[in-house]
Each structure stands twice: as C-alpha cells, then as structure tokens.
Amino acid sequence: MTVKSTKKIKETARISGDVKEYTFFEDVYGVVRQIPKGRVTSYGAIAAYLGTKLSARMVGWALNAAHHATPGVPAQRVVNRNGMLTGKYHFKDEKEMENLLARDGVSVSEERIVNFESIFWDPSIELAL
DNA sequence: GCATTGACGAAGG
DNA sequence: CCCTTCGCCAATG
Structure with missing residues (x-):
C-alpha cells in the first residue's frame, strides 16, 4: 500500500467510528508491516519517516x-532507539514480544536486542521514496 | 479546560 | 555510565 506521506500528524487519530480521516495509524501500520523478518526498527525511525x-x-x-488492527501488525519488530523491548508489557504476555522476535530469528538478551544495529531497518532508507 | 501520562529521544548532570 | 529533566502531541482524568 502506498503510504499517504503525512506531512503532519495533525489530522490524526479520531477513532470515533464514523470519522476515519486519520492517516497516522494507517501509515504506522503500513510501515511496520513492511519490516522484513529478522529486522527491527525504532519508534523514532518510523516517526522520522512519517515526518514527525x-x-x-x-x-x-x-x-x-x-492490537485491534487487521491483518495485524508485527509490533514486536518495533522497539525504542536503544533496542529495548519497552512495549512487551502491552502484549498478551511479557514473553510474547520476545517470543515473537525469537521466531523471527532475533535474539534478545537482558531486554535488549542482540546485534540491534546490524538488523536495524530504517524506513527512511529502505523505503526511501 | 487544566493536569497528568506515555510502547520515545535527546541533552544535561 | 546512570539518572533526571525537558520537549513532543494526543488521550484521559
């Protein structure tokens, strides 16, 4: 899907049923779903790609x-800039995120992704429009 | 409508 | 190198 290059996040989020003008969620999902298996990125990288x-x-x-999005977003591939699984508590279980990453072939040691910089996937570069 | 919080990040101590 | 503070912007109390 083509990311609707959001200049601004202003028109964001209105999860109010009817109004669906929010591009923010769509863009984030779009980018995250494009993260190759075995690769990870950061919130900041995605934000930068979206211009925010x-x-x-x-x-x-x-x-x-x-979480309520379809077909589902591999959120485990998105960590903070330090390669830490800061969002693991938002999964069903704490181990879920780490488990999913392991399935992708990504090792985690002490809350931190091993070789984080090596498998880092920057949308601004990889998706470079 | 102001105050607090947050799956971040950079800078300062 | 670890911890604290500040900025960002939308949601929630």
Whole structure:
C-alpha cells in the first residue's frame, strides 16, 4: 500500500467510528508491516519517516491501537532507539514480544536486542521514496 | 479546560 | 555510565 506521506500528524487519530480521516495509524501500520523478518526498527525511525520525528511517542501510541488492527501488525519488530523491548508489557504476555522476535530469528538478551544495529531497518532508507 | 501520562529521544548532570 | 529533566502531541482524568 502506498503510504499517504503525512506531512503532519495533525489530522490524526479520531477513532470515533464514523470519522476515519486519520492517516497516522494507517501509515504506522503500513510501515511496520513492511519490516522484513529478522529486522527491527525504532519508534523514532518510523516517526522520522512519517515526518514527525519529534513525536516518536505518538508512534508507540499508535501501535497501542494496532492490537485491534487487521491483518495485524508485527509490533514486536518495533522497539525504542536503544533496542529495548519497552512495549512487551502491552502484549498478551511479557514473553510474547520476545517470543515473537525469537521466531523471527532475533535474539534478545537482558531486554535488549542482540546485534540491534546490524538488523536495524530504517524506513527512511529502505523505503526511501 | 487544566493536569497528568506515555510502547520515545535527546541533552544535561 | 546512570539518572533526571525537558520537549513532543494526543488521550484521559
């Protein structure tokens, strides 16, 4: 799907049933779903790609709503800039995120992804439009 | 409508 | 190198 290059996140989130003008969620989902298996990225990288690097928190917030999204978003591939699984508590179980990453062939040691920088996937580069 | 919080990140101590 | 503070912007109390 083509990311609707959101210049601003302003028109964001209105999960109010009828109004679905929010591109924020769609964009985040779109990017996250394109993360190759075995690769990971950060909230900041996604935010930067969407042009809102100063609001990386919004990306995490969007992923929080990704739970009810279809076909599902591999949120385990999105961690903070330090490669830490900060969002694991938002999964069904704490181990779920780490488990999913292991399935992708990504090792985690002490809450931190091993070789994080090596498998880092930057949408601004990989998806470079 | 103001105050607090947050799946972040950069900077300062 | 670890911890604290501040900025960001939308949601929630």
